[in-house]
Amino acid sequence: PGDRRPVRYPEPALAARAARVLRDNDTGAVITAAPRLYPHMWSWDAAFISIGLARLDVQRAISELQTLFRAQWRNGMVPHIVFTENDAYFPGPDRWGTEVAHDGPQHVRTSGICQPPVHAIAVQRVLEIGRRSSAADRADAERFARDIWPSLYAWHRWLVEYRTPGSSGLIAIVHGWESGMDNSPRWDVPYAAVQPGAGLPPYVRKDVRIVGDPSERPSDREYDRYLWLIEEMRRAGYDQRKIVRNSSFLVGDVFVTALFAVACDVLVELGKEFGQAPEEIADLQEWADNARAAVAGSCHSVSGMARDRDLRANRWLDTQTVAGFSPLLCGGAPDEVQLKLLSLLDSDRWCGHPELLAPVPPSVSPMRPGFNPRQYWRGPQWPVVVWLFSWAFERRGWHERARKLRDGGVKLTEDGSFGEYYEPFTGEPLGSTDQSWTAAVVLDWLC
Ligand code: 9WN
Structure with missing residues (x-):
């Protein structure tokens, strides 16, 4: 494996290309998530983008996150899209x-849902990079980390106040888009219960006109459900309490919960360093502990894999996807469960599958029924997901594992196209090319 693609850039040339993607996708106001398919700012994309940008221009990385947080809702929610x-x-x-x-904010238009809370992680990374840069960058990054902390706290508090219904302790999502893994098979069962009503206003998709092969994108049936959920929320006036009470989709998301736990840990570290209010730091510590316990509590007794919970039907969702490895991101699972997950991750069902071009986790195991190597979150490999695991493993002191994932991520992306996602066996880039967050994580790996 390794020569299945004609082009392979050496690392310095790959980094230069990645930098160019970020510059080309810069409208002057925001870096769009992708040039044609996603011409706006997406919440978790912006976090990853700022990490890559910090390698090029610390000031620009800071302003990207500031732009996102200027669109924060008054209740604390960070919206999933800030529209250009x-x-x-x-x-x-x-x-x-x-x-x-x-x-909602007055001066800018946004969507009405959120995305995974990875922003504290980005702020800490920008700070680390800024500190290794010039004295001016260091001072700016420190001021920024101190100033944005209360907004990050408000964002995390919103997730706890509005999005931890029920007793599982998992953070709930009200739309598959909030998970960032839109059409993952994780959501097939809860989506099956979403019945688009007759009142669904007509619409025309634009994504399938841009992506050459529409089968790489979610289906029309799936889109009807995505749009129906928006319709429900709009009718509820985007009142969170009403939405969580009534929406046809309410799922405890274990991956979001794990990211929340570790992002709370990061905020605690930043809060202590910059002298933030002790009672708010204590809140974050408690939220991190609760989230970690919820992730551990979701693990399947045999496989060890973490599970989402359908909060409408009150049942665990046993579909195995990369999200099953969530406890490895945030810790807190018993040792035997963690060991089981690590050996599963290494096995031929996941990273050790002999046919993979790069040994990094696909979104769904190639050994599972329903695995589709070309279809969005139903099989392809996503560089940002690889980055998250490599970052978390480094943080946990698993340096060798972190390095392997980083090397695998570089191998996956060394064709220089910065695909949104990749076919795991051939390494063909799928979805959008010149995807900003792919370029950003590659820059972080290479610099
Ligand atoms: C809907 C921007 C976003 C990512 C998501 C990814 C995809 C949007 C879409 O693109 O979702 O939010 O239209 O398909 O699934 O993770 O943030 O890159």
């Missing part, structure tokens, strides 16, 4: 209609 003027993406701001919300 471009109208090439559907659903755009008119379809979301978040003007009906009491808590």
